[in-house]
Amino acid sequence: MPGIHMTLDIAKRSLLAQQAAFQVISHNIANVNTPGFSRQKIGLEPSDALPSSIGPMGSGVDIGEITRAFDRYLESQINRETEDLGKWGAMGETMEQIEAIFNESIGYGLNNAMNEFWNAWQDVANNPSGNTERLILIAKGEATALSLNDLYANLRGVQDDLDNRIRNFIGEINTIADQIAEINSVIPGAEIMGSKANDDRDTRADLINKLSGMININYYENPDGMVTILVGEGRLLVDGRISWGLQGEVNTDPGSKGFFDVKWDPGAGGNLVDITSDISGGKLAGWLELRDVTIEDYEDKLDILAREIIEEVNRLHSDGVGLSGYSSITAANAVNSSGDPLTATGLPFTPVTGSLTINIFDGNGTPAGTGTINITAGATTLTDVETAINGISHVSASIANGLLSVTADPGYTFTFLNDDSDTLLALGLNTFFTGDDASTIVVNSVVQNDINKIAAATSNDSPGDNTNALAIAGLKDKLLLEGGASSLGGYYSSLVSEIGLGAQKALSMANHQESMLQQLENRKSSISGVSLDEEMIDLMRYQNAYVSAAKLVSIVDEMLKALLDMA
Amino acid sequence: MRVTNKMLSDTVLNGLLSNTERLQQQLVSMASQKRINRPSDDPAGMSRVLGYRTDLSSIEQYERNINQGASWLTHTESVLTEAYDLLVTAQEVAISQANATANQSTRLAMAKEIENIYEHMLSLSNTRLGGRYIFSGYRTSQPAFNPDGTYNGDTNVISVATGQNTTVKISLTGNDVFVTTDVTTDVTTDVFTVLDNLKLALENDDVAGITGQLAGLQSSMDHVNLKIAEIGSRANQMETTENILSNLKLNIREMLSKTEDLDFIQAAMDLTAQQNAYQASLLASQEIMRMNLANF
Numbered sequence: 001m002p003g004i005h006m007t008l009d010i011a012k013r014s015l016l017a018q019q020a021a022f023q024v025i026s027h028n029i030a031n032v033n034t035p036g037f038s039r040q041k042i043g044l045e046p047s048d049a050l051p052s053s054i055g056p057m058g059s060g061v062d063i064g065e066i067t068r069a070f071d072r073y074l075e076s077q078i079n080r081e082t083e084d085l086g087k088w089g090a091m092g093e094t095m096e097q098i099e100a101i102f103n104e105s106i107g108y109g110l111n112n113a114m115n116e117f118w119n120a121w122q123d124v125a126n127n128p129s130g131n132t133e134r135l136i137l138i139a140k141g142e143a144t145a146l147s148l149n150d151l152y153a154n155l156r157g158v159q160d161d162l163d164n165r166i167r168n169f170i171g172e173i174n175t176i177a178d179q180i181a182e183i184n185s186v187i188p189g190a191e192i193m194g195s196k197a198n199d200d201r202d203t204r205a206d207l208i209n210k211l212s213g214m215i216n217i218n219y220y221e222n223p224d225g226m227v228t229i230l231v232g233e234g235r236l237l238v239d240g241r242i243s244w245g246l247q248g249e250v251n252t253d254p255g256s257k258g259f260f261d262v263k264w265d266p267g268a269g270g271n272l273v274d275i276t277s278d279i280s281g282g283k284l285a286g287w288l289e290l291r292d293v294t295i296e297d298y299e300d301k302l303d304i305l306a307r308e309i310i311e312e313v314n315r316l317h318s319d320g321v322g323l324s325g326y327s328s329i330t331a332a333n334a335v336n337s338s339g340d341p342l343t344a345t346g347l348p349f350t351p352v353t354g355s356l357t358i359n360i361f362d363g364n365g366t367p368a369g370t371g372t373i374n375i376t377a378g379a380t381t382l383t384d385v386e387t388a389i390n391g392i393s394h395v396s397a398s399i400a401n402g403l404l405s406v407t408a409d410p411g412y413t414f415t416f417l418n419d420d421s422d423t424l425l426a427l428g429l430n431t432f433f434t435g436d437d438a439s440t441i442v443v444n445s446v447v448q449n450d451i452n453k454i455a456a457a458t459s460n461d462s463p464g465d466n467t468n469a470l471a472i473a474g475l476k477d478k479l480l481l482e483g484g485a486s487s488l489g490g491y492y493s494s495l496v497s498e499i500g501l502g503a504q505k506a507l508s509m510a511n512h513q514e515s516m517l518q519q520l521e522n523r524k525s526s527i528s529g530v531s532l533d534e535e536m537i538d539l540m541r542y543q544n545a546y547v548s549a550a551k552l553v554s555i556v557d558e559m560l561k562a563l564l565d566m567a
Numbered sequence: 568m569r570v571t572n573k574m575l576s577d578t579v580l581n582g583l584l585s586n587t588e589r590l591q592q593q594l595v596s597m598a599s600q601k602r603i604n605r606p607s608d609d610p611a612g613m614s615r616v617l618g619y620r621t622d623l624s625s626i627e628q629y630e631r632n633i634n635q636g637a638s639w640l641t642h643t644e645s646v647l648t649e650a651y652d653l654l655v656t657a658q659e660v661a662i663s664q665a666n667a668t669a670n671q672s673t674r675l676a677m678a679k680e681i682e683n684i685y686e687h688m689l690s691l692s693n694t695r696l697g698g699r700y701i702f703s704g705y706r707t708s709q710p711a712f713n714p715d716g717t718y719n720g721d722t723n724v725i726s727v728a729t730g731q732n733t734t735v736k737i738s739l740t741g742n743d744v745f746v747t748t749d750v751t752t753d754v755t756t757d758v759f760t761v762l763d764n765l766k767l768a769l770e771n772d773d774v775a776g777i778t779g780q781l782a783g784l785q786s787s788m789d790h791v792n793l794k795i796a797e798i799g800s801r802a803n804q805m806e807t808t809e810n811i812l813s814n815l816k817l818n819i820r821e822m823l824s825k826t827e828d829l830d831f832i833q834a835a836m837d838l839t840a841q842q843n844a845y846q847a848s849l850l851a852s853q854e855i856m857r858m859n860l861a862n863f
Contacts, residue, residue: 032572039571099606104617105599105827111617115624122628126635126727127697129707457705464699464707464725470734476625477731493617500606500613507607518581522574529571536860 004563006050008556010060014549017044017061021542024066028530036206038068038528040198068198069528075205078520079212083281085513086213090286091294092510094158095503098295101154102496110147111496114309114476114489117144121473124456125466129323134451141432141443148306152438155299162291163259167248169214169284170262173237174245176211177229180204181243184226191225216281232278235264247272259291294502299438301495304481306438309488311349312475314431318416318424320455320468322447325361325413326406332428332444333436334402338382342375345382347426348436353377354421359460360394363411367460369393375421385423404429415460430455432472579852586845593838602829612826619823625731626816632727633805633812636737639725640802643701643739646694647795650744653684653691654758654788660684661765661777661784671772678769685762689714692741702741711741716759718742729808735801739794747790756783756790 024042031037043064049056104111120140123133183204190197204227211217211229217237218230229238236244244267248260262279263272276292279285336346343350355374362368371392373385382404389397394409404427408414416430424430428444432454435441447453457465481491595604606613660681664674693710694701702711703720711720720741726734745758761783768776 095607096605103605104613105601105603105605105608107620111620112624115621119624119628119631122632122728126632127699129699130697459705459723462705462721462723464703464738465705465723466725466727470726470728473728474732476621489621490618493614493621496606496617497610497614500608500610503605503607504610518577521577525571525574525577526569529573531569531571533860534569 004556004559006059008553011549011552011556013047013060013062014552015546017063018542018546018549020063021538022546025535025538025542029532029535032530032532036202036209037530038070038198038202038205039530040066040068042066065195066198067196068202070201070205071524071527074520074524074527075209078517078524079209079217081513081517081520082209082212083216083285085510085517086282086284087280087286087289088506088509088513090283091290091506092503094162094287094290095294095499095506097158098155098298099499099503101151101158102499104493104496110144110151111489111492113140113143113147114492116140118473118476121469124454125469125473128456128466128469129463131451134454137454138443138448138451142448144309145433145435145441145443148302148309148438148441152299152302152306155295155302156439159257159259159291159295159299162287162295166262166284166287166291167260169287170246170248170260173211173214173284174243176207176214177237177243177245180207180211180227180229180238181241183207184238185241187225197225212282214282215279215284232264232275235273235275235278246275262288298495298499301491301498302438305488305491305495306441307436308480308491310433310436310441311425312478312480312488313472314349314428314433315422315425316468316472316475317432317455318430319419319458320430321415321417321457321460321462321465322455323452323457323463324450325359325415325460326408326430326453327413328405328407329429329446330405331403332431332434333426335382336402338386338399338402340381341378342380342382342385342423342426343377349422349426351375351377351380351421351423351426354419354423356419356421356423357417358389358392358395358406358414359417360392360408360412360414361460365461368412371395373423375423382427417458417460575855579848579855582848583845583852586841586848590838590841590845593834593841596829597834597838600829600831601827603827609826616823616827619819619826622819623816623823626812626819629729629812630809630816633729633735633809636727636729636735637802637805639696639701639737640798640805642694642696644795644798644802646691646701647744647791647798650688650691650758651788651791651795653688654784654791657681657684657762657765658781658784658788660769661781664769665774665777665781674769674772674777678766681762681766681769685759685766688745688758688762689716692745701738702744704738704740712745712759716757716763718746729805730812733808735805735808737801739798744791744794745787747786749786756786758787761787 021042021044024040028039043066045062045064047059047062050059051057102109117137117140120133120137124130124137127133183200187197187200187204190200208217208219208227208229215231218234219227221227222240224240226240227238228236228240231237231246237246238244245265247263247265249263249272250258251261252258261274262276262284264275265272276288279288333347333349335342353376355372358371358373359367360369360371369392371389373388374380375385382399382402385404386397386399389395389406394412395406395414396409397404397406399405406414406429416424419425428434430446430453431444432447433441434444456469457463458467458471459465476489477487479485479487479490481488486494596602603609603612603616660677663669664677669677689712692702692712699707700709700711700720701707703709704723705725706720707725709719711718713719718741722740722742724736724740725738726736729735746755748755761780765777765780765784767773768780
């Protein structure tokens with residue numbers, strides 16, 4: 001039955017509906033810059049028609065569901081790409097840091113230090129008895145050793161920094177997991193009437209997106225509206241209202257650097273599960289790969305280079321003769337046990353079967369005896385060497401803390417020659433460097449304290465003999481590494497170019513990933529984003545509708561007044 | 568496509584960011600005048616650059632070695648020339664005093680002259696360069712010859728490196744220069760013994776003795792002359808090597824420059840283009856960001 005009151009009722013509900021639409025529009029406008037916000041739309045629908053004598057008659061407007069413009073498929077695509085961007089972005093950023101360490105473009109890096117070191121040997125060869133040349137050689141040797149130490153320490157610094165970040169990051173991941181679980185717990189309650197908790201869902205989607213940038217995840221929504229998030233190879237991170245935690249645990253394996261492993265905590269006092277190797281996406285994956293693979297590899301290569309420099313220079317040097325002999329000398333490298341064969345007692349370099357000669361001189365520099373020590377690989381022990389030296393007149397040997405010391409009688413000196421057994425190299429006697437890798441290489445304090453001990457000669461009593469200096473300088477061009485394929489300098493420059501390539505790859509992957517993500521974000525923005533123009537037009541539409549409905553009320557009012565006046 | 572406000576501002580922001588990034592890279596290159604400012608700019612190029620620098624550093628060292636060697640050779644040559652002149656004088660003395668016109672008193676006077684020559688010869692044989700006795704072999708801290716004319720050094724010859732795996736001998740040993748062995752007769756002649764014998768013969772007015780030293784003097788002179796020629800040829804060899812090295816250095820410098828240096832004109836043009844692009848995107852953003860239906 002159509003009636004005037006019905007019209008008033010329609011007008012009232014129309015006013016309410018337009019107001020509700022206003023509220024949604026203002027919510028959209030207010031959130032135009034809110035990250036993760038999806039545009040909301042009010043669903044207005046005609047009220048159920050009422051039966052009347054002239055057929056069903058419309059009864060105004062009803063407010064339907066408020067929906068958000070959201071593409072679930074697009075969102076999961078974005079999350080997948082965010083994982084990759086997180087990984088490559090983290091790698092690119094850190095690789096830039098690493099390549100700055102190896103930045104040889106200005107010309108004052110290890111390459112230059114090594115070149116100057118070999119040149120300094122040439123200068124010593126040009127004037128083997130010159131003090132200046134010897135002092136410069138020590139300085140250049142120190143610069144080379146320091147350069148290697150620094151490069152290694154800087155790499156190690158980046159590695160430690162990454163380790164710290166990884167540990168802190170695990171906490172951040174746990175916080176986000178907790179937040180998601182919390183939102184999960186309110187969604188079923190909010191949606192119990194069948195409508196959607198749009199803003200909570202937006203916040204949750206944003207958190208999941210953040211999580212994707214941190215670690216590789218899989219997720220799905222359950223019928224009750226809660227999401228389940230799996231991390232790594234299917235470990236539960238969030239399930240409904242419950243979140244599981246990740247933990248960083250220091251790796252205590254012997255030989256490890258004590259970095260944090262990423263572990264999954266199954267809860268209820270269960271054993272932690274190591275998921276470090278399952279992490280393949282997000283920043284965490286990038287940092288883990290750099291820390292455990294990439295930087296480790298660069299460090300190994302620096303160690304190989306440093307070790308080769310030490311080994312080759314020392315092998316020649318220990319076999320040579322300085323301007324003055326030794327009155328006493330102590331080895332730089334200790335054995336684990338003086339009763340073990342030299343080949344199996346923890347020396348940094350391994351002796352081979354052969355022999356070495358000790359020449360003794362009296363106070364006038366006149367030869368006063370000579371002795372040969374035979375070394376058999378796998379048999380001769382440090383004690384055997386000690387005994388053999390003690391068998392030579394005017395010199396004596398002793399062992400303290402695994403270190404061999406050789407001392408001449410007062411007034412006598414001795415020199416080493418013709419060591420084809422690498423024993424001096426292994427023990428660190430009469431060497432130029434000590435140490436055995438990039439972090440330990442240092443100029444031997446023996447030559448540092450007495451430049452006359454720099455062995456430029458290969459014959460006794462020959463201050464003009466430069467053959468050993470020439471031989472050591474010649475190491476520069478020898479193809480010593482990679483099975484005779486590259487020189488020391490060449491090996492280093494390929495390391496630098498490898499690092500450059502690594503940085504280039506990570507940066508271009510990050511760029512590529514970023515532009516891809518940008519495309520997807522644009523698409524998302526196109527669907528879910530707020531267009532102020534659109535909202536303004538909607539505003540006008542609803543404003544007009546509101547004004548019209550209000551007008552309707554005043555007209556009905558006039559009609560009622562007319563009706564009452566009739567009475 | 569539905570365009571939203573976030574899309575517009577994101578696009579503007581990304582455009583500005585990538586423009587400034589390119590501008591910044593261009594400025595770094597312009598400031599350093601280098602094309603490669605970090606290894607990732609051109610990893611292979613960086614490796615070549617390091618190789619070229621290593622080569623240059625070697626070449627410069629070889630050049631220093633050659634300079635050092637050349638000064639030894641020049642010095643040795645002038646010492647040997649002086650020794651030759653002394654021997655010529657001694658020969659003249661011997662010839663004139665072997666003559667009948669000479670008598671005991673002239674011979675006694677000339678004995679003094681030969682003694683001086685002997686001393687002079689000794690000091691020549693003990694010449695030092697940079698504090699090192701050049702004729703002592705490896706025993707450079709000791710005079711090559713004792714005052715009695717016996718050799719004190721060893722038989723080793725000092726070399727310097729003039730290239731990868733190439734060395735040039737820069738010294739002669741005293742017993743090679745001042746002592747000669749005739750290949751055919753196997754007679755060893757020692758300059759100091761010859762001079763000493765000549766002096767004794769003069770003092771003793773022994774004409775046969777004086778004449779007897781003439782052959783020794785002659786073979787010593789021939790030998791010293793031979794050594795001068797040897798030094799000369801080594802110096803030539805060094806000079807040739809030096810020329811080759813300086814050409815090589817030029818080539819490597821050029822290759823190094825091609826690899827790492829910036830093409831300045833190109834860079835300046837690129838910079839202008841970058842600036843224009845940046846300005847254009849600024850202008851566009853200014854226009855776009857202002858547009859809003861609420862303004863109408």
